[in-house]
Amino acid sequence: MNKEAHGFTGSASFALASKVKDYFQLIKFTLSFMVVFSCVVCYLLAPNIKFDLLSVLLLFTAGMLITGSANAINQAVEKDTDAMMKRTAGRPVAAGRMTQNEAFAFAIVTGIAGVMIMWYWFNFASAMIGLFSLFLYAFIYTPLKKINSVSVLVGAFPGALPCLIGWVAGTNEFSAGGWILFGIQFLWQFPHFWAIAWVAHKDYSAAGFKLLPSDKGPTKFTAAQTVIYSMLMIPVGMLPYYFKISGVTSMWILLACNLWMVYVSVMLFIKMDVAAARKVMFSSYFYLMIVLLSLLFDKMQQV
Numbered sequence: 001m002n003k004e005a006h007g008f009t010g011s012a013s014f015a016l017a018s019k020v021k022d023y024f025q026l027i028k029f030t031l032s033f034m035v036v037f038s039c040v041v042c043y044l045l046a047p048n049i050k051f052d053l054l055s056v057l058l059l060f061t062a063g064m065l066i067t068g069s070a071n072a073i074n075q076a077v078e079k080d081t082d083a084m085m086k087r088t089a090g091r092p093v094a095a096g097r098m099t100q101n102e103a104f105a106f107a108i109v110t111g112i113a114g115v116m117i118m119w120y121w122f123n124f125a126s127a128m129i130g131l132f133s134l135f136l137y138a139f140i141y142t143p144l145k146k147i148n149s150v151s152v153l154v155g156a157f158p159g160a161l162p163c164l165i166g167w168v169a170g171t172n173e174f175s176a177g178g179w180i181l182f183g184i185q186f187l188w189q190f191p192h193f194w195a196i197a198w199v200a201h202k203d204y205s206a207a208g209f210k211l212l213p214s215d216k217g218p219t220k221f222t223a224a225q226t227v228i229y230s231m232l233m234i235p236v237g238m239l240p241y242y243f244k245i246s247g248v249t250s251m252w253i254l255l256a257c258n259l260w261m262v263y264v265s266v267m268l269f270i271k272m273d274v275a276a277a278r279k280v281m282f283s284s285y286f287y288l289m290i291v292l293l294s295l296l297f298d299k300m301q302q303v
């Protein structure tokens with residue numbers, strides 16, 4: 001192979017790798033993975049559902065396609081504001097490496113594919129919740145972020161719906177278990193997201209986003225709201241045991257995790273600084289993983 005051909009092959013490989021990396025950024029892979037993780041775990045928590053690799057892979061794929069579609073629309077719509085913030089300026093649409101039309105086209109294809117997989121392999125109800133979640137996130141929550149902080153409340157619905165989607169995919173019914181799991185993830189989002197908004201307040205404010213409950217930014221009111229929602233997580237965390245979704249071991253684990261979230265939220269109220277907010281943020285990341293896996297492992301022990 002001559003130098004010219006070798007150089008062309010190397011350039012083509014680099015271009016392909018760069019494009020794949022851009023699509024991973026477009027779908028916000030890490031965030032999407034967390035969302036789909038909760039969907040798959042809640043599917044496996046459904047009664048009479050046993051682990052089946054093909055079903056899990058298909059649910060994971062459908063979830064990634066639907067979530068990725070919503071995130072692609074989000075980045076296409078927020079192209080200009082993303083470019084204003086340091087943490088998002090490198091995203092493919094904001095940086096100009098991808099056009100808005102390409103992002104929208106990708107979103108349409110992936111969104112349709114994800115919904116169709118849910119419908120064909122699982123059931124119509126779970127597919128429609130997925131479609132509703134996509135619409136709510138991309139077309140209601142995304143533009144609302146610049147209008148009013150109620151956007152966090154609105155965004156908490158599509159953020160928690162993956163739990164209900166997973167449960168309905170396994171049961172084909174809107175039973176108590178699905179709503180309890182939805183409730184856990186719904187309440188979790190408030191301390192989680194407000195902590196992120198606290199840490200990145202300057203960036204968000206410069207871009208015109210209104211994400212904290214107080215118009216004055218990181219205030220005692222914002223910290224107090226974080227404490228309140230963390231406390232609400234305690235009784236809701238008892239419900240999986242009460243409704244026999246899982247066992248007593250996970251009940252104690254959930255109680256410990258919820259008390260920890262209250263503690264770090266109270267410390268934020270006392271200290272009122274970015275370091276305390278960052279502790280709430282990182283605690284919330286571990287919280288969701290520990291809670292969902294403890295529920296699943298506890299259910300598996302009872303089978």
